[in-house]
Amino acid sequence: MKLGTGAKGARIVGLGDYRPHRVVSNDEIAQMVDTSDEWIRTRVGIRQRHFAGEGESLTDMAVAASGKALAASGLGPEDIDLLIMATCTAPSPIPGVGPTIAHRLGMKAPGAYDLNAACAGFCYALSSASDAIRTGSARRVLVIGAERLTDWVNPLHRGTSILFGDGAGAAVVVGTDDPGIGPVVWGSDGAKREAIIVHDRSTLMEMDGQGVFRWATTKLAPVARECCERAGVDLADIDVFVPHQANLRIIDALVRALGLQHAAIGRDIIETGNTSSASIPLALTRMLERGEAKSGDLALVLGFGAGLTYAGQVLRCP
Numbered sequence: 001m002k003l004g005t006g007a008k009g010a011r012i013v014g015l016g017d018y019r020p021h022r023v024v025s026n027d028e029i030a031q032m033v034d035t036s037d038e039w040i041r042t043r044v045g046i047r048q049r050h051f052a053g054e055g056e057s058l059t060d061m062a063v064a065a066s067g068k069a070l071a072a073s074g075l076g077p078e079d080i081d082l083l084i085m086a087t088c089t090a091p092s093p094i095p096g097v098g099p100t101i102a103h104r105l106g107m108k109a110p111g112a113y114d115l116n117a118a119c120a121g122f123c124y125a126l127s128s129a130s131d132a133i134r135t136g137s138a139r140r141v142l143v144i145g146a147e148r149l150t151d152w153v154n155p156l157h158r159g160t161s162i163l164f165g166d167g168a169g170a171a172v173v174v175g176t177d178d179p180g181i182g183p184v185v186w187g188s189d190g191a192k193r194e195a196i197i198v199h200d201r202s203t204l205m206e207m208d209g210q211g212v213f214r215w216a217t218t219k220l221a222p223v224a225r226e227c228c229e230r231a232g233v234d235l236a237d238i239d240v241f242v243p244h245q246a247n248l249r250i251i252d253a254l255v256r257a258l259g260l261q262h263a264a265i266g267r268d269i270i271e272t273g274n275t276s277s278a279s280i281p282l283a284l285t286r287m288l289e290r291g292e293a294k295s296g297d298l299a300l301v302l303g304f305g306a307g308l309t310y311a312g313q314v315l316r317c318p
């Protein structure tokens with residue numbers, strides 16, 4: 001058996017995003033449930049989120065974001081030999097959405113599968129892509145994080161309806177000599193499975209918001225530090241920090257705990273809400289577009305959510 005035939009490293013060479021057309025303000029949410037713009041801004045940091053509508057299925061959004069990522073990478077659909085679709089909001093379990101997305105993009109028989117690690121999904125998928133490239137199982141991988149959370153959130157429950165939105169982000173990952181995706185630090189705690197849960201197909205999401213908040217603000221800073229250690233970089237070298245966009249207070253607590261005074265911080269939650277596995281690629285794409293992050297910057301990404309699951313790694317911005 002021949003081992004080690006893959007590339008030395010992997011890196012992202014193109015990112016793309018899709019935000020649904022309909023923008024929903026806090027005032028609009030406050031017409032449905034007992035809340036206010038002021039409460040949401042202060043306790044969560046969100047000003048608006050996007051809700052998917054007609055022509056914006058999970059697959060439609062993933063295809064749109066992927067098309068932009070491919071265009072940014074200079075590669076075509078025929079160049080991709082593996083597609084990993086991170087999502088926890090597929091409309092049905094059979095078949096997975098990955099093969100349909102690949103077909104819609106015009107890819108020629110790539111490996112294609114769905115990966116459900118909830119809000120940590122993009123980081124899990126990025127690591128799987130990097131590993132596949134380094135072992136020689138794939139050469140160029142399309143990684144997608146896409147969610148249509150509004151299908152699974154009760155619009156009349158203020159504990160969740162204020163938080164979530166829809167969207168998709170995608171990244172093209174290729175082999176390189178110079179590694180651009182560090183080792184993943186990942187884990188889970190299935191004892192806390194009820195913290196964020198859809199019990200069965202006839203019910204909607206339930207969440208222990210305070211419990212998740214406590215977990216995220218106490219357990220995840222050490223994970224972020226370990227990501228840097230495993231990548232062989234100092235926290236002080238991190239140019240860009242993009243944690244999952246769950247709550248601005250969680251983001252700010254992580255920034256304080258890590259002492260990241262000089263890094264650019266992803267705060268896309270303000271304009272996009274919590275989009276689960278899409279939140280990290282959406283935030284990173286926007287930061288690059290706005291010049292808050294630059295090509296070649298060292299970024300630390302950290303996803304966390306239902307499962308409970310978490311995953312993070314250091315990467316070079318495309």
Ligand code: UT7
Pocket residue numbers: 034035036039040043044119158159160162196208209210211212213216245246247250274276304305306
């Ligand atoms: O992406 C998946 C991961 N998910 C998360 O990371 C979510 C993490 N959790 C959170 O972001 C927060 O826990 C929430 C935003 C869900 C809730 O914020 P909180 O600061 O933890 O609020 P709370 O549940 O402690 O409630 C505080 C007060 C309560 O009133 P009293 O009992 O103090 O009078 C609630 O009834 O705020 C009330 N409240 C609200 N008021 C207005 C709870 N939700 C709302 C609301 N609008 N939407």
